[in-house]
Amino acid sequence: GENVEQHPSTLSVQEGDSAVIKCTYSDSASNYFPWYKQELGKGPQLIIDIRSNVGEKKDQRIAVTLNKTAKHFSLHITETQPEDSAVYFCAASRAAGNKLTFGGGTRVLVKP
Amino acid sequence: EAQVTQNPRYLITVTGKKLTVTCSQNMNHEYMSWYRQDPGLGLRQIYYSMNVEVTDKGDVPEGYKVSRKEKRNFPLILESPSPNQTSLYFCASRYGQGNTEAFFGQGTRLTVV
Numbered sequence: 001g002e003n004v005e006q007h008p009s010t011l012s013v014q015e016g017d018s019a020v021i022k023c024t025y026s027d028s029a030s031n032y033f034p035w036y037k038q039e040l041g042k043g044p045q046l047i048i049d050i051r052s053n054v055g056e057k058k059d060q061r062i063a064v065t066l067n068k069t070a071k072h073f074s075l076h077i078t079e080t081q082p083e084d085s086a087v088y089f090c091a092a093s094r095a096a097g098n099k100l101t102f103g104g105g106t107r108v109l110v111k112p
Numbered sequence: 113e114a115q116v117t118q119n120p121r122y123l124i125t126v127t128g129k130k131l132t133v134t135c136s137q138n139m140n141h142e143y144m145s146w147y148r149q150d151p152g153l154g155l156r157q158i159y160y161s162m163n164v165e166v167t168d169k170g171d172v173p174e175g176y177k178v179s180r181k182e183k184r185n186f187p188l189i190l191e192s193p194s195p196n197q198t199s200l201y202f203c204a205s206r207y208g209q210g211n212t213e214a215f216f217g218q219g220t221r222l223t224v225v
Contacts, residue, residue: 001171004154006154009152031211032211034213034214036214036216041218041219042218042219043116043202043204043216043217043218043219044155044202044214044216045216046213046214049211049213051211089154089155093211098143098160098162098168098209099157099160099170100145100157100214101157102147102154102155102156103154104152104153104154105152105154
């Protein structure tokens with residue numbers, strides 16, 4: 001089955017700096033890669049996703065890149081703000097599959 | 113408002129006492145899942161359902177049961193809870209298969225003593 005590894009497990013950045021979270025996956029048939037943000041006391045929420053026919057996707061201060069050959073994808077947050085402090089999860093799935101496999105999560109702390 | 117509602121939010125119980133965590137969605141989604149979240153392990157799928165009366169095991173199904181009698185509801189049943197089932201549980205629903213957004217409930221923090 002699919003295995004998703006996520007690094008780092010914790011990340012502390014100064015407000016205004018960039019944050020990068022990296023994930024690797026094992027199943028070459030996976031072709032959908034979402035990122036979820038979990039704020040304290042809440043359930044995860046989708047913030048951005050990318051499909052395998054796209055190498056990069058951007059939405060304001062967040063961007064995701066995908067390298068299918070190397071089987072890794074990354075989340076980039078620029079100009080970090082205190083409200084970016086949360087736990088972030090990457091995930092991988094097949095388009096026709098029933099399962100979303102999550103990475104172990106990254107706790108991001110943005111220091112003012 | 114589109115949402116997934118779980119109850120209860122917090123639960124402390126004793127070993128062996130049967131419990132049910134309810135989950136309901138108002139988006140007419142076909143796919144529903146249960147996950148448990150443990151530190152460093154991310155979210156692991158317990159069970160999922162593709163439609164009414166259709167359920168299947170996820171990665172960690174031991175000690176859990178589910179049912180899907182109506183499209184909107186997907187309860188998680190622990191027949192005989194044990195301390196290793198102490199965890200944070202999330203219900204999620206999706207409109208379609210793997211490449212669609214999953215909507216999560218607020219979570220249920222379960223402690224089994």
